[in-house]
Amino acid sequence: MIDLLSVLAVSLYAGVLALLLPFAGHRIVLLILSRRGRGETGELAEPRPTHPAGPVSASSPAPLADPAPVSTARVTVQLPVFNEKHVVERLIDAACRLRHPAALLQIQVLDDSTDETTALAERCALKWRRRGVEVGVIHRSIRTGYKAGALAAGLDEATGDFILILDADFVPAPCLLESLLPVMQDPGVGLVQARWDHINEHDSWLTRAQALLLDGHFLVEQRGRYLGGRFFNFNGTAGLWRRQALLDAGGWQHDTLTEDLDISYRAQMAGWRFVLRDDIGVPAELPGTAASLLVQQRRWAQGGIQTARKVLPGLLRGRFRPAVKLEALLHLSGHLAHPLTFVLAVLIVPSAIARSVLGVDRLWWLDLAVFAGATGPFLCFYLTAARKRGRRWAGAMRGAAGTLTLGAGMSVLLSRAVLRGLGRFRDPFERTPKAGATGRSSYERSRRAFSGRALAVAAGSFMIVSGTVAIARGYWASLPFVALFASGYLALGLNAGRTRHS
Numbered sequence: 128m129i130d131l132l133s134v135l136a137v138s139l140y141a142g143v144l145a146l147l148l149p150f151a152g153h154r155i156v157l158l159i160l161s162r163r164g165r166g167e168t169g170e171l172a173e174p175r176p177t178h179p180a181g182p183v184s185a186s187s188p189a190p191l192a193d194p195a196p197v198s199t200a201r202v203t204v205q206l207p208v209f210n211e212k213h214v215v216e217r218l219i220d221a222a223c224r225l226r227h228p229a230a231l232l233q234i235q236v237l238d239d240s241t242d243e244t245t246a247l248a249e250r251c252a253l254k255w256r257r258r259g260v261e262v263g264v265i266h267r268s269i270r271t272g273y274k275a276g277a278l279a280a281g282l283d284e285a286t287g288d289f290i291l292i293l294d295a296d297f298v299p300a301p302c303l304l305e306s307l308l309p310v311m312q313d314p315g316v317g318l319v320q321a322r323w324d325h326i327n328e329h330d331s332w333l334t335r336a337q338a339l340l341l342d343g344h345f346l347v348e349q350r351g352r353y354l355g356g357r358f359f360n361f362n363g364t365a366g367l368w369r370r371q372a373l374l375d376a377g378g379w380q381h382d383t384l385t386e387d388l389d390i391s392y393r394a395q396m397a398g399w400r401f402v403l404r405d406d407i408g409v410p411a412e413l414p415g416t417a418a419s420l421l422v423q424q425r426r427w428a429q430g431g432i433q434t435a436r437k438v439l440p441g442l443l444r445g446r447f448r449p450a451v452k453l454e455a456l457l458h459l460s461g462h463l464a465h466p467l468t469f470v471l472a473v474l475i476v477p478s479a480i481a482r483s484v485l486g487v488d489r490l491w492w493l494d495l496a497v498f499a500g501a502t503g504p505f506l507c508f509y510l511t512a513a514r515k516r517g518r519r520w521a522g523a524m525r526g527a528a529g530t531l532t533l534g535a536g537m538s539v540l541l542s543r544a545v546l547r548g549l550g551r552f553r554d555p556f557e558r559t560p561k562a563g564a565t566g567r568s569s570y571e572r573s574r575r576a577f578s579g580r581a582l583a584v585a586a587g588s589f590m591i592v593s594g595t596v597a598i599a600r601g602y603w604a605s606l607p608f609v610a611l612f613a614s615g616y617l618a619l620g621l622n623a624g625r626t627r628h629s
Contacts, residue, residue, distance in 0.1 A: 133481035140478035154504040157351030203287030211295040234262035237277040272381035273556030279379040294364035296412035317372025317399030324408035336529040343512035353403040357454040363387035365409040385430030423559040425544040432548025435459035466542035472612040476593040479602040494604040536615025540579040583620030
């Protein structure tokens with residue numbers, strides 16, 4: 128019986144590793160693609176879709192077809208908000224300062240709030256209307272479709288041919304439209320996405336780790352997809368849409384928790400081309416506590432799996448290159464790595480014990496090899512992002528270590544969200560709390576305590592016990608993994624990510 132359990136433990140450990148290997152390799156592929164130069168980009172499909180396909184350069188758009196003066200383009204700026212009293216005035220002020228002819232600019236505050244946010248938004252909008260800016264508040268008393276529903280309602284009343292979307296925690300520079308609109312002179316471009324920058328990056332290890340996580344996403348992951356001719360996604364904010372692309376994609380839909388990812392794939396499958404401008408940054412507020420981060424990440428994890436179930440069947444049947452299909456499969460199923468990583472953490476020491484029982488102790492090096500193979504690609508990934516942002520090597524190493532710790536810690540907290548996405552659960556859309564200058568969101572205070580704390584602390588305690596057993600039995604090769612997961616689980620479980628304002 129003991130031998131059978133040992134075989135099962137080792138087999139399960141090997142199976143999980145085999146399933147995780149493609150995700151690690153995926154990071155290496157994106158890193159290589161992100162280093163491509165101009166003129167090396169690929170095409171999306173064979174044959175080309177209705178609209179022009181294949182990306183243009185991130186830093187300098189390719190020759191434009193049928194150019195039109197961007198100064199005459201009518202633009203609608205949509206600001207979806209829900210109970211954002213700490214940041215709504217800052218958001219409206221920033222949007223109204225965007226440089227564009229006033230007669231061609233419409234600002235929509237898409238407000239689903241149930242608190243004083245609505246009154247603050249109305250007052251701020253009135254101030255700007257008196258200055259000649261067309262800004263209105265569209266208030267919904269029933270949040271049908273949540274953010275996707277608000278965007279759809281706004282689109283029905285939008286007068287712009289181009290739609291700029293900004294979440295409540297973003298503070299764009301006045302030149303943002305001037306920077307993004309020229310790309311739209313190419314009639315085949317449906318979206319141009321800017322990079323996210325970070326207002327509160329230095330508040331804590333948690334915000335620093337998130338900053339590097341997002342830098343890796345934009346400067347390596349998104350850039351790799353873009354330059355490699357793969358599908359990449361609108362990030363929900365800081366992106367300028369062509370209205371027709373939204374309509375051709377079927378409009379905003381709320382059958383997933385990631386309406387931005389969903390419509391991105393539908394628009395590109397309809398033939399529209401997306402452009403990444405990772406040289407243009409839009410400052411935004413990072414979640415300042417483990418609780419607010421968990422709200423955001425759970426939504427992304429569950430919604431990502433929902434979107435995979437929704438769009439992958441049609442995409443895999445489509446006439447796209449195999450490399451495009453494979454990238455889409457790995458991209459949309461990427462959140463499956465969370466439960467797999469958690470299972471791996473649980474099995475590290477039991478599998479070492481099982482190998483000892485089976486008399487294959489000579490495979491002690493396997494844990495070290497797995498640790499190097501699992502963490503190496505991610506370290507290279509985030510070190511590259513850190514260097515691209517001008518961080519020195521010492522700071523880049525610390526940042527990459529913090530980001531790995533955060534990723535390991537989130538595995539236990541996001542596993543349930545992934546499983547709910549697989550199980551077709553329809554959970555409500557929970558927006559990420561924003562604190563503004565107050566340091567902590569009142570929306571967050573009104574919620575129950577950090578719901579993942581007990582689970583994270585329990586997982587961290589289990590890893591400490593595993594580490595103790597590993598030391599006692601001499602399984603030294605298992606300790607790097609144990610230390611990584613223990614630190615990640617306990618850091619989040621004990622809410623060590625509090626900002627200095629909390």
